[in-house]
Amino acid sequence: MTAFFQSLGLSYEWAWTVATLIGIIVISLLVMFSVAMVIYVDRKVLGAIMMRRGPNVVGPFGLLQSFADGLKVFLQETIIPSAANKGIFLIAPIITFTVALAAWAVIPFDAGVVVSDINVGLLYILAISSMGVYGVVMSGWASNSKYPFFSAMRASAQMISYEVSIGFVLVCVVLFAGTFNLSGIVNAQQGFGLGLINAYVVHPLLFPMWVVFFISSLAETARAPFDLTEAESELVAGYQTEYSSMSFALFWLGEYANILLMCSLNTLLFWGGWLPPIDWAPLYMVPGIIWFLLKTFMFFFMFSWIWATVPRYRYDQLMRLGWKVFLPMSLLFVAATSGYLMATGHFA
Structure with missing residues (x-):
């Protein structure tokens, strides 16, 4: 990615900085999305083992339940x-x-x-x-x-x-x-x-x-x-x-x-x-x-x-x-x- 930004005319220092910032943002978003999904998976696994449904209302199969919970605590x-x-x-x-x-x-x-x-x-x-x-x-x-x-x-x-x-x-x-x-x-x-x-x-x-x-x-x-x-x-x-x-x-x-x-x-x-x-x-x-x-x-x-x-x-x-x-x-x-x-x- 650094080489790509260098090809656009940026110096190595700026190209490395921009590439690193993009990498940090991508990894952070990926981790945050994964956290939302594993909270859902956690509750579904617990529900299955305890013989109950778990999240199944908000979104298809309850997939949006974690995002609904996040919106609730945010407000x-x-x-x-x-x-x-x-x-x-x-x-x-x-x-x-x-x-x-x-x-x-x-x-x-x-x-x-x-x-x-x-x-x-x-x-x-x-x-x-x-x-x-x-x-x-x-x-x-x-x-x-x-x-x-x-x-x-x-x-x-x-x-x-x-x-x-x-x-x-x-x-x-x-x-x-x-x-x-x-x-x-x-x-x-x-x-x-x-x-x-x-x-x-x-x-x-x-x-x-x-x-x-x-x-x-x-x-x-x-x-x-x-x-x-x-x-x-x-x-x-x-x-x-x-x-x-x-x-x-x-x-x-x-x-x-x-x-x-x-x-x-x-x-x-x-x-x-x-x-x-x-x-x-x-x-x-x-x-x-x-x-x-x-x-x-x-x-x-x-x-x-x-x-x-x-x-x-x-x-x-x-x-x-x-x-x-x-x-x-x-x-x-x-x-x-x-x-x-x-x-x-x-x-x-």
């Missing part, structure tokens, strides 16, 4: 509690939403289809995703209410706990791929399994790490059965209790954007990204972005399925799983992976 009045810290109260949902979108800057949808294909893309994802907790903590503190505050404390402890395990899982992937670049990690998976399967997950050392990463993704996004930050039985609606109108909608959109981000990372790091499942020439005729979207939405379906079928953990069980099971396990597999790769001459 509602924004209510700020009188005892709240108004500045931080309003900034918190903006931070959550902005951080959720910023992470998508390094996600490759296909070969070369990425806003910024940086060499440290994986480190960027870790840094950006860890900032998401600030919006939750700020909202809980600024609301000046005990239930949002308790929820914010839970969220900070929960996200920090599982980010540690996620970090060690990613070390195992980086050791195999030899790069922090997400496109490079996907390309390293081509023909990885027996020279035929395009996925890291088939390796005996990486399959358990994918299981840990997938479960940690649920905890990192506060998704059931780890939705202790929004446990209505003891915290009303958690850190969102005092929010209404578009400020609530920004939290809602940011949450689903983060869920889609984690689904896409499962796809990119372990399941071959935009590559077809099998390294067979006819399958490459299907555009890579189609494979990427199919795999990503497969993981979102699994997220919804788990939400509908698995009961919520107690908070002590949640923390024990993170610190006493996943952390030692991921550390052990980092050592096992590095030892295996050194023994097989991978680094040579």
Whole structure:
């Protein structure tokens, strides 16, 4: 795209700037549209599993229900509690939403289809995703209410706990791929399994790490059965209790954007990204972005399925799983992976 704008007479700097801005707008619109659709899919999957209809009135098959809900919250009045810290109260949902979108800057949808294909893309994802907790903590503190505050404390402890395990899982992937670049990690998976399967997950050392990463993704996004930050039985609606109108909608959109981000990372790091499942020439005729979207939405379906079928953990069980099971396990597999790769001459 930069070369196209250069052909129109723009200097390289201006051509790059315009191309990058267009890429940001396109990716943002795509993510926002996908969020609206997956909210609909989420409700339909839950309805099917619970043997009820789900959205089916607004638009054909209820497809416009998410847009109707968005219009409803947009037209509602924004209510700020009188005892709240108004500045931080309003900034918190903006931070959550902005951080959720910023992470998508390094996600490759296909070969070369990425806003910024940086060499440290994986480190960027870790840094950006860890900032998401600030919006939750700020909202809980600024609301000046005990239930949002308790929820914010839970969220900070929960996200920090599982980010540690996620970090060690990613070390195992980086050791195999030899790069922090997400496109490079996907390309390293081509023909990885027996020279035929395009996925890291088939390796005996990486399959358990994918299981840990997938479960940690649920905890990192506060998704059931780890939705202790929004446990209505003891915290009303958690850190969102005092929010209404578009400020609530920004939290809602940011949450689903983060869920889609984690689904896409499962796809990119372990399941071959935009590559077809099998390294067979006819399958490459299907555009890579189609494979990427199919795999990503497969993981979102699994997220919804788990939400509908698995009961919520107690908070002590949640923390024990993170610190006493996943952390030692991921550390052990980092050592096992590095030892295996050194023994097989991978680094040579």
